[in-house]
Amino acid sequence: MVTMILENLSDKKFTVLIVNLILCQIVCFLIGGLATSFPASTQIVLSTVCLDDRTDFECRNCWLTPECRRIVDLHEPDSIEGLNANNFVFVIKMPPYGMNFSRWQQSLVGVLQIDMVYKTGALLHKVFDLVIHSKLAYRNKKDPNHKWTHYATAKEKRLMKCTYDNKCKIGEHYYNCTTLPLFELDSLHYDQYLLNIRLPVEDENKNQYVKYISNIYLRMVYMNEDFIKILFSLKAVFFPITVGIMIWFWKRIYMLSRPPVLLEYMLIIVSGTMAFLNMPIEFLTLRYHMPYISLLNDIRWGLFYTALLSFWLVFANEHMIIQRNPEGNTLTIYWPYVSGTFVGCMALLTVDFCEHVVQVYNPFLSIWTTPTDTYVAITFISLAGILIGVYFIGLYYMIWKVFENYNTKRDFMPCASFVHRLYYKGVIHRFNSLLFLTVICVSITLASLILSQLRKDPIMKLKIPSSFVIGAYAMWNIYIWTLLMVCAPSQKIICTYQQPLLKQSCFSTCSTQVNFCTQTEFPEPAESLSIQPHESHMLLAHMLCVMYYVAKGKPFRFGRENNSKVAKGDMKTG
Known part of the structure; x- marks a missing residue:
């Protein structure tokens, strides 16, 4: 076996x-x-607020970089006089500081973190929709600095939840807002990426709370090389x-x-x-x-x-x-x-x-x-x-x-x-x-x-x-x-086939060989058992086996076909 x-x-x-x-x-x-x-590693980048005079934000060859006409403070009246949210574009270059991504980093996940300020006499609803118009471009380090190639564009709606502690209403304080998953790149094939974000307000019912936005951060999550x-x-x-x-x-x-x-x-x-x-x-x-x-x-x-x-x-x-x-x-x-x-x-x-x-x-x-x-x-x-x-x-x-x-x-x-x-x-x-x-x-x-x-x-x-x-x-x-x-x-081969001396031992005759890969209990004892007069210690082993099964109250009998080989008077058929 x-x-x-x-x-x-x-x-x-x-x-x-x-x-x-x-x-x-x-x-x-x-x-x-x-x-x-x-x-994975995480890096947080502050967006640059740029002034955009163009009305066609979906232009695939029109990109704003951090070297644009900046707006320092969105809540400074002199900076935003005569402008609305359609003129503001939040620009983020990835990775920052002139660095490059490696293809070993495999993936990139972008999550927005938006700072909303509290204004006296007005409170945000706890949950509201935020429409985000985003464009993503890429370039390699050998490309010219002004060359950016379009990768993807989307206008998506994200659910945002903000809370504020009513006990603190002195001056301006930030709301505690949830982060918003923005994009996920499953193949980080290019060296640099450029993200342009606009929060459109063409419709009166769209993005009503844009005026509360102070800063937008992007939390980048990428695999470690x-x-x-x-x-x-x-x-x-x-x-x-x-x-x-x-x-x-x-x-x-x-x-x-x-x-x-x-x-x-x-x-x-x-x-x-x-x-x-x-x-x-x-x-x-x-x-x-x-x-x-x-x-x-x-x-x-x-x-x-x-x-x-x-x-x-x-x-x-x-x-x-x-x-x-x-x-x-x-x-x-x-x-x-x-x-x-x-x-x-x-x-x-x-x-x-x-x-x-x-x-x-x-x-x-x-x-x-x-x-x-x-x-x-x-x-x-x-x-x-x-x-x-x-x-x-x-x-x-x-x-x-x-x-x-x-x-x-x-x-x-x-x-x-x-x-x-x-x-x-x-x-x-x-x-x-x-x-x-x-x-x-x-x-x-x-x-x-x-x-x-x-x-x-x-x-x-x-x-x-x-x-x-x-x-x-x-x-x-x-x-x-x-x-x-x-x-x-x-x-x-198992011992009952290779070792004649152990072939008639008590365990090999009282039960068949156990395959532990497929079977979990020892098989029931054989219906008949024959004793060979080879060695005296083998006969003693059989006697111990009989005593064990009698003590357990289980039936036990020896085969009749081999009784002639047993010395007369030694044992009889049980």
């Missing part, structure tokens, strides 16, 4: 394997923490390793006379999605403008999470339930569990995918601008949160039951010979260690899912350490490598 490597691996080799993988995990954790503190270099380098290293171990694992499966079981299929699927995620296609963004790279990343992450969470369900269920025919199980048996996992992952993927689809067309667009779109997006996220929460609670419960099932196997150990007792104790110990690693991986995955959703909100100032992001990514790879290596079929 063919077993998996975990069953035949010695404790020493298993310890060496685990220690090496833990050292690899620690190295990745330290690299992520020492190279850079956080994956050092973090991206480390992440891409790890992908370039992990990708061939994952593919190589997958090929090695499948070759061992292919050499068997039986078809692959469900757990082996699931291992191939989850390792395949991990390899797809490791594929370093982001290196192409260093050469080509690929604003759709975020869509591909959403698909890759969605497939990986779906495969990994589905694998854990099958992995836990296969070891928690007594399997009558473990090699005949199919994924359809687990459809109630897998379907819920699939719906939850697809709900999260749908929100991110729709957001990035519209931003490929125009970076100023967003699914969060209208109440209807916001309600639908929140519904999908809430549904995904509920399903994922139920999933992890159920998964922790199933893993706990698996621990209990394997600990109860120790009750069968007195029936085994000393050699077999050591063998099965080692198998149970190694499998419990694998379950412990699974619990750690599940916990970090849950934390990563929650933090990744919170990090996507540009309004929340949430900073996740680089060591956690790099460490979690390395942990998924190392965990999948471990599963592929220890769950692969072993080339060794």
Whole structure:
């Protein structure tokens, strides 16, 4: 009978394997923490208020730079005499101070922070709409200073909420207003960007509270170059390793006379999605403008999470339930569990995918601008949160039951010979260690899912350490490598076929060999048992086995076909 490597691996080799993988995990954790503190950086830039005499703001070749005719104070009567909000353009150059972006920084998110001043005798409504007419242009450092190329234009509505402390009404004070997400660039291909913003007031019902605006700031959020270099380098290293171990694992499966079981299929699927995620296609963004790279990343992450969470369900269920025919199980048996996992992952993927689809067309667009779109997006996220929460609670419960099932196997150990007792104790110990690693991986995955959703909100100032992001990514790879290596079929044959001396031991005759990859309980004792008069200690082992089953109150009888080989008077058929 063919077993998996975990069953035949010695404790020493298993310890060496685990220690090496833990050292690899620690190295990745330290690299992520020492190279850079956080994956992203934030920089706040004050806009320059320029005077614009042109009425056609949508002109694609007309751009205002910070070297324009400035208006120092919007609330100084002499500066704005005879002007209205249509003559004011807020100009922001990114990055400031003559610096340049790097293509390694990958993405750029712009969030507006508007200062609204309190004027005596007038109060703002708490919630109001603000119409923003924005234009975005780009240039490379080799281009002339005056050359700016149009990138995108949009007139979007943002919902703004401002509050004011009624206890402080002496002089002018600023309102406490929410920030407004403005744009998101998923491919930072050019060196410099120029943003022109106008708050139109052609309609009396539009932008009624523009007169309260004092300053407009842009909070830029972009990826750190050092973090991206480390992440891409790890992908370039992990990708061939994952593919190589997958090929090695499948070759061992292919050499068997039986078809692959469900757990082996699931291992191939989850390792395949991990390899797809490791594929370093982001290196192409260093050469080509690929604003759709975020869509591909959403698909890759969605497939990986779906495969990994589905694998854990099958992995836990296969070891928690007594399997009558473990090699005949199919994924359809687990459809109630897998379907819920699939719906939850697809709900999260749908929100991110729709957001990035519209931003490929125009970076100023967003699914969060209208109440209807916001309600639908929140519904999908809430549904995904509920399903994922139920999933992890159920998964922790199933893993706990698996621990209990394997600990109860120790009750069968007195029936085994000393050699077999050591063998099965080692198998149970190694499998419990694998379950412990699974619990750690599940916990970090849950934390990563929650933090990744919170990090996507540009309004929340949430900073996740680089060591956690790099460490979690390395942990998924190392965990999948471990599963592929220890769950692969072993080339060794079990002892009942290779060792004649132990062939008739109590444990090998009272129960068939246990496959810990698909079965969680020792099989029932055989209906008949034959005794060979080879060694006296073997006869003693059989007698101990009989005494054990009699004490348990279980039926036990020896086969009649071999009674002639037993010395007369020694034992009779039970």
